[in-house]
Amino acid sequence: MTRQQLVEQIQRKKSYLCVGLDTDILKIPKYLLNKPDPVLTFNKAIIDATRDFCVAYKINTAFFEAMGARGWEIMEETFDYIGNDHLKIADAKRGDIGNTSHQYAKAFFDMLKADAVTVAPYMGEDSIRPFLEYDGKWTIVLGLTSNPGSNDFERLRLDTDDVAPLVPSLIQPSRGELLYERVLRTVSCWGTIHNLMFVIGATQASDLGSIRSIIPDHFLLVPGVGAQGGSLAEVSEYGMNKETGLLVNASRAVIYASDGEDFVEAAANAAKAYAAEMAGYLG
């Protein structure tokens, strides 16, 4: 899916919602466990319930890998079921030396037929390039995440580049940037706004202003709304750009809106409510 197609979907649906499929067999409605293939059945039901209200689906690969080989098949079948009108994101947080990242790119783009995959930046350029080199696919690099651990390393302040020539004066050196800011600035040079997005957690909405000064035009994948406490209003206020530039993900708040036999209706209502709120912010 191209950037233009994504923007058109957002405008048509008045929604920039991404539904996160973090499907956990311990959390899906109990009555499904008596049916064949309960996890795939659940995914398909959620997709049918929400496809009019969202523009993207995000499969959290961990939940399917925890099921072994069958989990991998379910990911394939789920992406296949979604079809081509939604951006299909494999939330995989991969990243390794170039030779290995190339294999991950094959796994997600060729085998799973994802449109996009999330990638961790720690290992640098050659760990990310193999994903960016796939024509017509998206690489979504971790910037500032939504979890408490984002304070441990992502927010570390870097040395100023030029602290060495400090001379006796009252002028303080300008403070260095934070690690995640450097990641955004550096990685944005490796791709374009047509093949690169960043993960920016919704729980950090107050930082979106300064983030937009570094990457004004990129799409941001924003997790953390809902169960993790992020505010859709704040994210939209500070993060939106002229082509929207946001995909706001909700996982648990949609897919587990009910754990009873009404889970389909409940998921549809939750997704519809997000879309309605988003329509307001889109103006």
Place this chain on the structure above:
Amino acid sequence: MTRQQLVEQIQRKKSYLCVGLDTDILKIPKYLLNKPDPVLTFNKAIIDATRDFCVAYKINTAFFEAMGARGWEIMEETFDYIGNDHLKIADAKRGDIGNTSHQYAKAFFDMLKADAVTVAPYMGEDSIRPFLEYDGKWTIVLGLTSNPGSNDFERLRLDTDDVAPLVPSLIQPSRGELLYERVLRTVSCWGTIHNLMFVIGATQASDLGSIRSIIPDHFLLVPGVGAQGGSLAEVSEYGMNKETGLLVNASRAVIYASDGEDFVEAAANAAKAYAAEMAGYLG
């Protein structure tokens, strides 16, 4: 496998070699492609050829994920075939919010029955804790990697904690530490030498002295010897501690030592040569 068991294996075999199974169907001997299940057949042959000369096997998950669901089964069958006398490492470079990392830990420790999994540190403590909480398992966190991209972020210099009170003087502030040094120092507080190791690339052997000043006692998983150009002699000189503290990985240099029908013998000879060199360094 406990630390004591690992140290005993090293002492008994006079080897701290880890054989890396980066099995690529495009690189295995062509004649195997006519046999059923060539990748699993290759893995088993390599394991039989090398098990006397190494103490660990590392499965590079990317190469198997690139095969889809069958790749996941092959990983399971390969770990099963290795048995319990070698440390079984899933080289997966995972890491996500706590809720998700818990699922990855289930995938690798419960489903694949790995003894150890590699984890990326970018997202911080709650992305790593779920792995460390598994009793009797190892978490191997990326420190300084062997690839060119390690210069992009891992080696960034951090701000000194106390640059603020700089006053006019000729005294330079002491330089801040590098990101990977901070990662080692911080993450080492989250686990113990009995459940935590670090990835330190062999191509960065000159840094091993200062790394050992931060984490003197931890085991290091050292990739990059062989195809990536790292020196076993340097790694051993600067990285070894009193309980060895090293697992040196060789992948391509062992498993692709020959692409002909003599690949088993060639792999055995390559692993044997590494082990013989290691026996010398163990003294």
